[in-house]
Amino acid sequence: MTERDPRLRVVIAMIIAVAFLMEQLDSTIIITAIPDMAVSTLSYADMPAERLSRATSLGGVLQQLSVSLGVSMGAMLLGLISFESHVLTPERFHEAFLLMAAIPLLSIPGFLYLRPEDGAQVSQHERRSR
Incomplete structure (x- = not known):
């Protein structure tokens, strides 16, 4: 694109619009929603079309169960x-939140098994041969 390309104006306008939208959103929503959408997209990337409806239904149920479990x-x-003291203080909540925040870190080893070609159908990215 060059400076005189009309597409450049559209791209700049879209970037500004997205920046204003993101400014209005809570940062925690952005931080949690974007990775969740990426993982959800990869979850169904290699699913055959005839099984996609069942897979997304099962995925939705599992998401709700995981929220309940959390x-x-x-x-x-x-x-x-707080077992011994029987008193709930803000410090006890902080400790529980910190422990709960560490639990998703247990999923990192699963991502190490992803191959470079995983998700290629979704991204439509083709790996270049060297």
């Missing part, structure tokens, strides 16, 4: 942390 685990951790 709330239950948070409550359990909070109970275990």
